[in-house]
Amino acid sequence: MSLRLYDSATHEIRDFVPMREGEVSIYHCGLTVQSSPHLGHIRKEVVFDVLRRWLTWHGLAVTVVANVTDIDDKILAKSAEAGVPWFVHAYRFERELHAAYAALGCLPPSYEPRATGHVPEMLELVQQLVERGHAYPAEDGSGDVYFDVRSWPAYGELSGQRLDDMEPAADADPRGKRDPRDFALWKGHKPSEPLSASWPSPWGRGRPGWHLECSAMAGKYLGDEFDIHGGGLDLRFPHHENELAQSRAAGRPFARLWMHNAWVTAAGEKMSKSLGNGALVSEVTKAYPPRAVRFYLLGPHYRSTVEWSDTSLAEATAALGRVDGFVERATRAVGEQQGTVPDDFVAAMDDDLGTPGALAVLYGAVRDGNVALERGDQATAARLLGEVRAMLDVLGLRADDPVWGQGGSDDLTPVVDALVRTLLEQRAQARASRDFATADAVRDTLAAAGIAITDTPSGPEWSLAGSKEH
Template sequence: MALRLYDSATGAVRDFVPLVPGQASLYVCGLTVQSEPHVGHVRSGVNFDVLQRWLRWRGYRTTFIRNVTDIDDKILAKSADQGRPWYNLAYDMHTQLTKAYASLNVAPPTYEPLATGHVPEMIELIEDLIERGHAYAAAGDVYFDVRSWAAYGSLTHQGIDEMEAAADADPRGKRDPRDFALWKGAKETEPDTATWPSPWGRGRPGWHIECSAMAGKYLGPAFDIHGGGLDLRFPHHENEMAQAQAAGRPFAAYWMHNAWITTAGEKMSKSLGNSLTIPSVLQSFRGIDLRYYLVSAHYRSHVEFSFEALTEAAVGFARIEGFLERTADLVGPVGDGMPVGYGAPQAFQDAMDDDLSTPAAIAVIHETVREGNRLFAEGDTDGACRARAQVDLMLWALGLDPADPAWGPKGGSDEKLTAAVDVLVAGLLASRAAAREAKDWAAADAIRDQLKAAGIEITDGPSGPEWTVA
């Protein structure tokens, strides 16, 4: 089965055919480092880490570029509110982001360019757009002329007149409200350190031009895959594609977008006040459990975050770890970062080739664990060893191998997981007891079924309910 990926531009799952046989090029829009990373932020990092791992599994020599936006309106505004230099805020939050990625075993990209380090490339691209008639200068700013590019809106399948005005600069200098800023002239209210010299006077780049210039710098005018969060499709990715192609660069052959993590049905974000920072979550859960929770959902599926769901995921992963511990003496050291001797089940490979269907892939892992436990209990050490090696391979492909040194001892602190499970199960048992007291047997049974689905068995005894992990 060929690797097939969903292309947001066409709205269809397509066979992955790289521009250069045997190689793959991937560009992912990284974060604007304005605040501490939360669970919603790191989902993109985890999802595209899985993609780059699978590309390498399939034998592609992969170049993976993930940028960091370290100059932006929001960074300037937040640094001013905090009374600190903008570059200090950006550096501090970039450091926190790097730690968050590492805590979830997100492998470093081939390179992680900073926007502030690529202003000359941005100026060069803007000059090219002006020369081709697709951009114009106005009072120190430079704008992309959206009506000069007939294909504008093709990524998100919108007509220009259906779009909202671009709210990224003073509209008085624009020919059309939808024209977006490529270069922003210096303002008296902003620090001089946030400006660079240009043919249009001192200023700084607009957000959209940054990624187009950095992608071109490291991957060339045409590359295979452009990724990012679903919220970036418009206007960011639409504008990226338009300005790059208007400058004569083919740009990305495939567009991939991961869905949001929501809380109470709304996208998790700082502005909504419903974010959960990675350090706070890791006070109660291991990084490997959080990664398993994120990988368990298909990258294009919205995830409604809850600690109850995260606990269920942690319990599910504990069953996999239990099998690994029971069969630890059956396997030897691995080579080149991957177990050797056996291949992964075909069902796992088919699932991953089907647009990274990680839920189906994880189901294969659990099926293999159950079979391995059965063989081990029957004394079939050869069969159990084969199942163990297959599980090792599959976990490695998803970045979930507890033996990976990136996790530290056993993927983190077992005490954190145990404490979290104790608290959350106790809360559910209290709710069940209240339902039984009120003779609401349906609610009590629903809670029991919820716990059972998470692998937790309840036994009602004279001294009250007791629970064990099945």
């Protein structure tokens, strides 16, 4: 395997060699289920779904663990505002998260642990850190336990920062801390919080800190060391930095490689609920075909920012329509074909999951396939159809993949095809009767609807206007 991946910890692209031959272990941080997922959230799921599919294509057995953070300050605050129990609030948005995964064709994780189901493992990790001198209970009687950042000289290695240059978070609670940059491993129960949001511990009732949760769950299912840890770029600091510090301070090697995808932005700003610029997955997939939304998200390189706009999604929808148009025409001409991905596609994907280069290969195959169909070169068309289908399969974009039955209606092609075929038959009958006015009227009606007609030796073919690559 010649796969090379960018390591966010070392800032270099390097050869990826799994820990165990034939196996890959991946942990990526799932959502804090406080609200409905938007495209900024779900881009990470699409990126790591493509990575998983590509590793599987390489013949590797891939284990993916993606957690659900179902207890958190924001969940408690938002559930109180909504007047519902925190666990009801969290479960509602967990279901929405699963619906968003399915809508965009993402395979479910191998396992998806909830934070609230792993408190014993979290307490064990805190105890190890206290015993090793890297954590301490607050002396103010709050029941909080903090990680001592100054006890770990490597703190800042993932984000490339020096401790003395770091500012404490604006919303950090300084009470009971030795250093304002120390972060909470365990949060003592407050009278204002529901008792159900707390668990017994050696330091009194409380709940886990966010950073602690992921380290404990990754270790539970993937062991002290695993291949890849991923997430959005916004998680690199402080979340992943703190995960790395507490895990290694406890004697766990943790992740061998770190991958971070860039943001989806709106008007140049990171898409987020707080800015009110989030395009909800549930709404976007009503306005555009879900496959086209996935296509839009994986088009740019995963380390490049994606700028959200209706124009971009419309362009992605049209581009995918051109690919689908070729697949449909070629299948009618040469039948179902199986093939392998071309070498140029492999080279692009092996170069740090280079989807822009891979899509360029896909577009080239579609263009050449259309030319072959026009020339009646069925052998070339059949080969290219097989390659196109193989590439779409790797990218999770094949229209006939059963996964697209999970997220609602996506493919209207059979309906449109039946209607267009009926009109084409009427046009053919009119031409046979030398009623060229009627034939031209049918053609003009289709053209006004954005459908182009091409007369071929085997009969008329239709496509979305502009669907052929020139």
